[in-house]
Amino acid sequence: MTVVYEDLGDEAEGAVPIRRIRFSINGKKMIAEVEPRLLLSHLIRRGLGLTGTHMGCDTTNCGACTVLVKGAGEASGRPVKSCTMLAVQVDGREITTVEGLAMEGAGGPGGVLHPLQEGFKEEHGLQCGFCTPGMMMAAKALLDENPDPTEEDVRWALSGNLCRCTGYQNIVKSVLWAAAKLRPESAG
């Protein structure tokens, strides 16, 4: 595996502070050697090649880069803006990205869509699609905690995610669609 670091010219190459971290991503255990200044979003997109996580504003506003991070001892992953967390900080933690949604639904990559993904398709929850991965991950965290959210709950949970197409109406419908599909009573 090739690792490339920027040569800033002002220090011996041995002085680049590299750290080895262990984490899991979408259920897969990984080891990475990173510079501390690498952002989690870049580890995911460039280091792991998982480009489903989008970089929107890069300033903690838009939420397109939202992923779930679960620490040891936590019941479920919490959504975080991956442009605002250092990659080294996920050492010992579990990450779920949008690519992990379908896997969860099907037991293999590229399998059956997660109800959230299905919901976004059924209710036209995406237009340009840029904010969609972040919306889905924030929604996933909501549904993990609250399987029966009201429309207000959904709007509140997604209020840290921006949609530049302003397609909020259908995004909210999509999440409610997924919630209904995920509830046990709808299984039969």
Added chain:
Amino acid sequence: MYPSRFRYEAPRSLDEAIGMLHDGGDYAKVLAGGQSLVPLMKLRFASPELVVDINNVPGLDYHRADPDGTLHVGALCRHVELERSELLKTYQPTMAAAAPLIADPIVRNRGTLVGSLCHADPQGDWASVVTALGGSVVAQGPRGRRAIPIAGFVTGPFQNVLEPDEIAVEAVIPAAKGERAGGYLKLERRVGDFATVGVAVAVETSGERVTRAGIALTGVGGSTIDASAAADALVGGPLTADSIGRAADLAAEAARPRTDHRGSAEYKRHMVRTFVTRILGRIEPAQERAA
């Protein structure tokens, strides 16, 4: 955007963290929630040589009340915990009102109250809340622990009195002497924006009489404004339309708003008056609450 190159340490204890800061000198920064520090580092407004990440230090994520009612909020207590706290809902209305208005829901999963106080952004919401409540910050360093009242903790925009080798380990809100009431109102253009105007009001009542009051303002000056004259106007008597109106006028006078893209100075001053009136107007007299 990348931060400048820095060394990173993830200590497992407070002592270890303090040792690292001590050795790191002026160029070390503590990383807790990172929701202000990481953006600042990415913009290169902050370029520490050493980042000491305290997220792996156990036992800092608490918020709890002593038997006497003193409230402690640990350095790793995230906004979301305060937003969902039953303790605050029943007994600390000003903080309970502010918690859901901090940044946005995703940022609240990481950011911390103590970190927000340390960051000392003039538009930070928690600084006003803690000012209105007369709270303090507890710092721990190689020379021991000390409590610093919030008024003396923040020395200017983005500046606090912490020594380079000190860590703010908790915020402390003193116990109420009477019954607590109050709230926090924030005018923002959209979720996650800084406050156009924020107003924190905390009063303690004994019977009908107000025994203590604090009012602090966000976003209407170069730093958090302690509208103590407005608060003092409430103390000693019952809450009446007159006393509320007087406090609202004094708070509006204490504001030092500037016209900017969030609104005109006149509008912001008006909103200070409106928010003070609104929060105090919602407080029911003690007898009605008991009934």
